[in-house]
Amino acid sequence: MSKLRVECFMISVDGFGAAPEQSLENPFGKGGMVLPQWFSNTRTFKRMFGRDEGTTGIDDQFAARGFVNIGANIMGRNMFGPQRGPWVDESWTGWWGPNPPYHSPVFVLTHHPRPTLPMEGGTVFEFVSDDFASVLKKAKLAANGKDVRLNGGVHTVRNGILSGLVDYLHLAISPVVLGQGENLLAGIDLAELGYSCVETKSGEGALHLVYEK
Numbered sequence: 001m002s003k004l005r006v007e008c009f010m011i012s013v014d015g016f017g018a019a020p021e022q023s024l025e026n027p028f029g030k031g032g033m034v035l036p037q038w039f040s041n042t043r044t045f046k047r048m049f050g051r052d053e054g055t056t057g058i059d060d061q062f063a064a065r066g067f068v069n070i071g072a073n074i075m076g077r078n079m080f081g082p083q084r085g086p087w088v089d090e091s092w093t094g095w096w097g098p099n100p101p102y103h104s105p106v107f108v109l110t111h112h113p114r115p116t117l118p119m120e121g122g123t124v125f126e127f128v129s130d131d132f133a134s135v136l137k138k139a140k141l142a143a144n145g146k147d148v149r150l151n152g153g154v155h156t157v158r159n160g161i162l163s164g165l166v167d168y169l170h171l172a173i174s175p176v177v178l179g180q181g182e183n184l185l186a187g188i189d190l191a192e193l194g195y196s197c198v199e200t201k202s203g204e205g206a207l208h209l210v211y212e213k
Contacts, residue, residue: 003142003147003167004074006157007066009184010035010172010206016181017154023082023181027095034176038205039063048101062170071146072139073102077110080125085203087114094125105142107135109156132159154182161188167213169195172206 010028011017012035019029028035028185039045043054044063054060077084094100099120100147108127117125128135139148150160160166190211199210 002145004136004150004160004165005147005168005169006150006160006166008039008063008172009157009170010039010153010174011184012174012176012178014177014179015183015185016178017183017184019178022078029181031178032181034157038172038174038203041205046148052180055204057077058201058207058208059205062172062203062208066170069146070104070149072104073149073151074135074139075106075108075151076153077108078153078155080108080150086112093117093119095110097142107139109135133165136165143157154184158184158188164193169211173209174206
C-alpha cells in the first residue's frame with residue numbers, strides 16, 4: 001500500500017526547519033544553510049550533480065533511502081522557490097537546474113495557477129490549489145503503487161502531520177541552534193497523533209530519528 005513519507009527533513013536542535021528571510025541566496029533563510037550540510041556532504045547528493053565522491057556512512061544511507069520506491073512528490077510553494085504571490089515571472093523552474101532529482105511527478109501546493117512544467121529526467125511540476133487530502137489522492141494515483149514523498153517546506157509538512165496523513169517521518173537533526181524561523185513541531189504532540197519513534201541513529205553530521213504511525 002502506498003505511503004506518504006517525509007524523508008531527510010532537516011531541523012535544528014531547537015526544532016527550526018528554516019530560518020527567516022528565505023531568498024535566492026539563502027534557500028533555508030539567513031543562517032539556515034547550516035541545516036543541509038550533512039546532506040550535501042553525502043555521495044547521494046554529489047551523484048545528483050555527476051560527481052562520484054562524498055561520504056558513504058550513516059548520513060549517506062539515510063539520504064539514499066529517501067529516494068527508494070518513490071513514485072510521486074508533494075512540496076509547498078516555498079520549497080519550489082523564493083517568490084511569493086502571483087507568478088509574475090514564470091522563468092523560475094526551481095533550485096535544481098534543468099534535471100531536478102525527483103524524476104517523477106511533483107505536485108506543488110500554491111494558491112496561484114501556473115502551467116504544468118516538464119523538466120529533464122522525468123520530473124514534471126504540476127501546480128495545484130486543492131486541499132492537502134485531495135492532492136495526496138492525485139499523487140498516490142500518479143505514483144502507481146509506489147510511495148509519495150512529502151518534501152516540505154515546514155508549513156507543508158506540519159499540515160501533513162496534523163492531518164494524520166503522514167505515515168513515515170524521518171527527521172535529520174543538525175547540531176546547531178537557530179533560535180528563530182519556522183518551527184516544525186511547535187504545538188504538535190506526535191505521541192497523541194499516534195506516532196512512535198522506531199529508529200534512532202547518529203550520523204556523521206546529523207542525528208536521524210524515524211517516526212511511524
